[in-house]
Amino acid sequence: MKVGIIGASGYTGAELIRGLSLYQEVEINQIVSRNFAGKKLKDVFPHLSDSRYQDLTFEEEADLDSSDFYFLALPHQPSVELVKLLHEKGKKVVDLSAAYRIKNPSAYPNYYGFEHKYLELLSESVYGLPEIFREEIGKASIVANPGCYPTATLLALFPAVKEGIIQSDSITVNALSGISGAGRGLKQHFHYPEAYGNAYPYNPIKHRHIPEMEDVINGISDKKLLIRFTPHIIPVSRGMISTVVFKTDMKKEQLEELYRLEYRYEPFIRILNNPPAIKDVVGSNYCDIYVDYDERTGDAVVISAIDNLGKGASLQALQNFNIMTGMLEDKYIKDISRVSILFP
Incomplete structure (x- = not known):
């Protein structure tokens, strides 16, 4: 071929x-x-x-x-x-x-x-x-x-959206990306002196990946869900972490079981017992996912890591x-x- x-x-x-x-x-x-x-x-x-x-x-x-x-x-x-x-x-x-x-x-x-x-x-x-x-x-x-942000975010959301366990109408996503996500073109704020030791959010209200993510989840969900998405640049070359928070009455053990069952046959999804790290996925096609539950606030916290490239x-x-x-x-x-x- x-x-x-x-x-x-x-x-x-x-x-x-x-x-x-x-x-x-x-x-x-x-x-x-x-x-x-x-x-x-x-x-x-x-x-x-x-x-x-x-x-x-x-x-x-x-x-x-x-x-x-x-x-x-x-x-x-x-x-x-x-x-x-x-x-x-x-x-x-x-x-x-x-x-x-x-x-x-x-x-x-x-x-x-x-x-x-x-x-x-x-x-x-x-x-x-x-x-x-x-x-x-x-x-x-x-x-x-x-896109890279949607991949990390949607894989963190999919089991919960599919099973209809999200109780609120909005989902909060904070995501961190390496600089390579901006491509190879020359832009001042990605130059080494500007980026080294620096981190910052960008397009926090109208990021172009929002309609992409909402398009997918609302095609799966039986109710309209909104994503409150804030992306950040961090001073690494490649890698991405997405932290997804939503209201649910499922506890940690139930959430873990849901995610493990949904992804049990997926060759590139790994459900972890501890929060993921960028270094563990760089250069690979894996998505590492960690699932937890905050008893104090009633929020599920799902964290995913991928190589953005x-x-x-x-x-x-x-x-x-x-x-x-x-x-x-x-x-x-x-x-x-x-x-x-x-x-x-």
Whole structure:
């Protein structure tokens, strides 16, 4: 199977190449980046200089015919158009942007600044969170890979939402992310002198991942739930923790049993006896979850940890790729953490 990666010179592109280098059934036959066109992979990403693709050259333009399967690691608006073109050619796509994640088209002008023109494709696309939408992903030709904050948060919420145990109408989420979540572009507040020893919240009222998360949980819940979401940047390269708080009358033992039962067959979910740590998931596709109950306030406290570039982006994209192509879901992915990693 020939695979193309469009937008291959960002952090998510590098992680896709790192993972796909293990796939014996796959050949990456094109990597596309206008910024690095003409350069070899090993010169742009020295940590991949041992990869079998080390001499592959970045192309300036994508060939939409030469690959069987495409990963898009592009900004949102270009992805809207490119997904449509690839779909018309009968290609399967995993899109890592937000272009096809949210079913409600009114969210796009409000949160992303553009009108979504392809409502039929938007309806046809499948949200790529396998723990919730595995069956739909297996039949899909367009999979919208989730954002990193939504992945960590939705996996912390799903069992509770599915079983209807949340008593309030709103859920509080505080999330911490490594700097790589902002991408590889140059921005002053992510420069080393600005970020080192620093931590801060951003977009605390209208973060663009809010409609994505509410879209999913309100498709599962029998009542309308709102998410009070505050993201924070912390001075680490990669990794993410999401702390989710909601009212319930379930005690700790009941909550733990619920989560263990719901996720008992999931290859990449680990239910822990202690709060999770970023270092334990970096470079992997795992989501570590800890469940507790505050007797004093009547709140469930669910804490999840993922690698924002792994389960929060590229390795989850490979999980979706495996499902879409009929491979074993965890094939190769559990071995990826042993392959050279960018800034561990």
